[in-house]
C-alpha cells in the first residue's frame with residue numbers, strides 16, 4: 178500500500194484503502210499526496226518528522242529515494258518508530274515532468290498568501306496539513322527535510338540550504354547531515370517563503386532544503402551516492418539516533434545578496450551551465466537588467482548558487498554567497 182500510494186497519488190487516484198496497518202504502526206491519507214504514519218510505540222527521543230519530495234515536479238531522485246524507504250518499511254525491513262508526515266508536493270507538475278505548472282510552489286509558503294490558482298491552493302493545503310501534524314505532537318522536536326535536486330551541476334553535488342529564522346539549528350543536525358554525505362551548507366540571509374522556511378519560521382522545526390544532485394527524469398537517477406542519505410531517512414522513520422559524522426567535512430557558506438529578475442531583458446553574464454558555487458573575482462560582471470542595471474562582484478569574491486535567468490519576473494535569479502565559519 179505504501180509504495181502504491183506514490184503511484185496512485187501521481188495518477189490522481191485516491192489510494193485505497195485510505196488507512197491501514199504498517200509495520201510498527203498505521204498509516205492514513207490526510208490529503209491527496211499527503212500520508213501520515215503513526216507509530217504504535219514512538220521512540221522516546223523520536224522527532225515529529227516531515228519528509229517532502231516533488232515540490233518541484235521534475236526533481237525525481239528524492240521521490241525514488243523515499244519510494245525505496247517506504248518499500249522497505251512495507252516489506253517489514255523497517256519498523257515505524259516516529260510520527261511521520263510524507264508529502265508529495267506538486268502532483269500535477271510531477272505528472273507533467275515540469276518544475277511547476279503556473280508558478281513556483283516553493284515561493285508560496287507564507288500565511289499571508291492571498292493569490293488564487295492551483296499552486297497557491299496546494300501551498301495552502303500543505304501548510305494546513307503541516308500545522309495540524311505538528312499540533313498533534315506538541316512535545317516532540319520538530320524536523321522537516323524538503324528534498325530537491327538542482328538544475329545545474331555543482332562543486333558540491335549534495336548540499337543543504339538552511340532557511341533564515343530566529344530559531345537556531347540544533348547542533349546534532351550538522352553531525353547527521355555530514356554522515357549522510359552532505360558536502361556543503363548554505364545559510365540563508367533573509368526570509369525566503371520556501372517550504373522548509375515555513376517549518377522553521379512558524380514551527381521552530383529543524384528544517385532544510387536538501388539538494389541531492391541534479392534533476393533528471395525518472396529512471397535516470399544514480400541513487401548510489403544517496404545511500405547515506407537513505408540511511409538517515411530510515412533512522413528518522415524508525416525513531417533511531419542517526420549516524421553522526423564530522424561537520425568539519427562540510428563547507429559552510431552564507432548568502433550575501435540575491436539577484437532578482439526585474440525585467441524581460443534580464444540576463445546573466447556567464448554561461449547557463451555554470452556549476453553551483455562557482456566563484457567570481459572582484460569586478461566580474463554577473464547580470465544585466467533593464468530595471469536594476471548591471472550587477473558586478475564588489476571587493477570580495479562571490480560564488481553563485483541556483484543561477485536561472487528564466488525565472489518569473491520579481492523572482493530570485495541567483496544567490497550570491499561567501500564562505501562562512503562553521504556554526505558553534
Ligand SMILES: O=C(O)CCC(=O)N[C@@H](CCC(=O)O)C(=O)O
Nearest residue numbers: 283326327328329338371386483
Ligand atoms: O537548481 C536550481 O536552480 C533550483 C533548485 C531548487 O529548486 N532549489 C530550491 C532552493 C530553495 C531554498 O532556497 O531553500 C528552490 O529554488 O526552490
Ligand SMILES: [Zn+2]
Nearest residue numbers: 233236325326
Ligand atoms: Zn527544487
